[in-house]
Amino acid sequence: MTDIKIIGAGLAGCEAAYQLAKRGFHVSLYEMRPNLMTPAHKTGQPAEIVCSNSLGSENKDGRISAAGILKEELTMLDSLILSCAVQARVPAGGALAVDRDKFSALVSERITHHPNITLIREEFTEIPDSPAIIATGPLTSDALAENIKALAGERIHFYDAVAPVITRSSIDMEKVFISGRYGRGDDYINCPLNREEYSAFYEALVHAERNIPHDFEKGKYFEGCMPVEAIADRGTDTLRFGPMKPRGLVDPRTGHEPYAAVQLRQDNSEGTLYNLVGFQTGLKWGEQKRVFSMIPGLEHAEFVRLGVMHRNTSVNAPIVLDEWLRLKGRENVFLAGQITGVEGYMESTAMGVVAGMNALRENLPAWPRDTAIGSLLHYLKTAEPKHFQPMNINLGLFPEVNLRGKKERAQFHRNRAINAMKEFLDTL
Ligand SMILES: Cc1cc2nc3c(=O)[nH]c(=O)nc-3n(C[C@H](O)[C@H](O)[C@H](O)COP(=O)(O)OP(=O)(O)OC[C@H]3O[C@@H](n4cnc5c(N)ncnc54)[C@H](O)[C@@H]3O)c2cc1C
Missing domain, CATH: 3.50.50.60 (FAD/NAD(P)-binding domain)
Structure with missing residues (x-):
């Protein structure tokens, strides 16, 4: 043979x-x-x-x-x-x-x-x-x-990054809503942010400590997998047109789309783990916990995997x-x-x-x-x-x-x- x-x-x-x-x-x-x-x-x-x-x-x-x-x-x-x-x-x-x-x-x-x-x-x-x-x-x-x-x-x-995973039981379900974008299904947990919450989150994110500094090997990220902090570096609103896009996510409690939103996607069959969609990151681990816990619903999030960034x-x-x-x-x-x-x-x-x-x-x-x-x-x-x-x-x-x-x-x-x-x- x-x-x-x-x-x-x-x-x-x-x-x-x-x-x-x-x-x-x-x-x-x-x-x-x-x-x-x-x-x-x-x-x-x-x-x-x-x-x-x-x-x-x-x-x-x-x-x-x-x-x-x-x-x-x-x-x-x-x-x-x-x-x-x-x-x-x-x-x-x-x-x-x-x-x-x-x-x-x-x-x-x-x-x-x-x-x-x-x-x-x-x-x-x-x-x-x-x-x-x-x-x-x-x-x-x-x-x-x-x-x-x-x-x-x-x-x-170039550089690729990994997004964190959290336990579902640690999400404050009172502060989030379940829905797919444009009402398609109910497969995502959405964490809504108002303008003030978004501003505070944005400031914390761009100033958080990173494993790879701001100007390190500029342009060496893969565009389809940019770290969330590198997207934020491009301007105050870039996240709202990227991983924090609220379009098509109507919060049933208000009847409106929030100012910004973070989506969580099921990560295992049992539905006990969720990942932060589009939140691949190279922030220092302690900083990831501090900054991502500012997202409404994730104040007490238990991180079972933290983001990392790698040469590719x-x-x-x-x-x-x-x-x-x-x-x-x-x-x-x-x-x-x-x-x-x-x-x-x-x-x-x-x-x-x-x-x-x-x-x-x-x-x-x-x-x-x-x-x-x-x-x-x-x-x-x-x-x-x-x-x-x-x-x-x-x-x-x-x-x-x-x-x-x-x-x-x-x-x-x-x-x-x-x-x-x-x-x-x-x-x-
Ligand atoms: C950090 C990171 C995050 C990524 N995130 C995503 C994502 O979210 N979505 C997406 O679509 N793609 C992502 N990718 C890109 C890519 O799709 C995956 O890396 C994918 O697994 C590539 O498939 P592969 O078979 O080429 O390599 P791999 O699946 O990585 O398989 C290569 C295998 O070779 C083994 N190996 C390496 N060197 C040797 C050696 N010398 N001898 C024997 N074994 C060896 C490794 O242990 C590994 O098992 C990511 C890549 C990286 C690095």
Whole structure:
């Protein structure tokens, strides 16, 4: 049986292992945790979700998004990660959110019980000579990162942050209200702030002590995961147009939208834990407790996880990778996951599917450009190397279409993508 090494049992590594194993190949899957931990992971479980428990929106109730299209494609490709996420789902309105422990336990079970996968608990420090997939993620261990850098040139790095999690029992339910945005469902707990409360909170936030100073490596944050204090630095009202946006959140006690609001999303199946949506932060831990306890309803919040901020590594994809995610000059080595230059749980998973389906194939398939996955691959191949930035899936990456309405355009992209994926799967 042909053997392949996969380094990193995260989202992309587990997905790639599954895609290869189900096609009859034998996979040796290397994971350094729990022997060597990353600064963000907390367990030794494969496929641990490090921050938000949301995997982004789904296409339902007539709403279509790029993230939803990507999920539809991943379903067609029999994604292990997506199917486990669906099984570990917790309520989150139009988004797919998971109980993180249940999710990684499900993935772990599928990986460790697969007869074609051997999980080896070991750090891998070299780029292998034999067929391999490197899926070591944004927190790749230093030794391996140095070797990738030696081969692939300068690394791209930026900062990602994690949001705190609190217990539901510590929330003062008298001060909050339960509702989805625009009255859609009742999956969120909302903490309303009036103008005075917002001002006091804002002042405390911008002046709180940080682990990373205000002017440190300016512009090195990922825009989609900016720390809440860095958003606040941009102006008094930026939070009210970002994570504290009150639009569509009508407080049933007043009949009005509050001046600002913080949303709390369920974090585990039992509903005992909630995370502060969009509140990823690099504030010092004591400061997080002090400042976030100023949010109405959270005065006595019990924090079971506090926010942290981490350096996040990827390669300069347009220079380093070919269109099949192979390292140029080392064509038996593929990259997968966030390290390729995509950003996000589902995007990383998608790059795990691609690497898994490409590796060990005699004829490398041409991934269809009209799909979400093809659009991500196209971005990695054609982005301007000088200004290369990790990328989330979005409709702007899809091939252009000349339609006026936003809804019609999204629907068109979706139908075209699904048809293209069907055709692609038929040809394989
Ligand atoms: C702090 C932080 C917060 C993030 N928050 C979000 C978020 O809220 N939402 C979102 O969509 N995305 C988020 N991301 C981005 C990204 O989606 C996740 O990091 C995602 O898990 C990436 O998947 P992956 O498979 O590429 O890497 P990972 O899931 O990190 O998996 C990589 C695995 O490789 C292992 N490993 C590393 N080096 C070695 C080695 N040398 N040998 C063996 N094993 C090794 C690691 O232990 C890990 O298990 C965040 C990233 C970071 C760093």
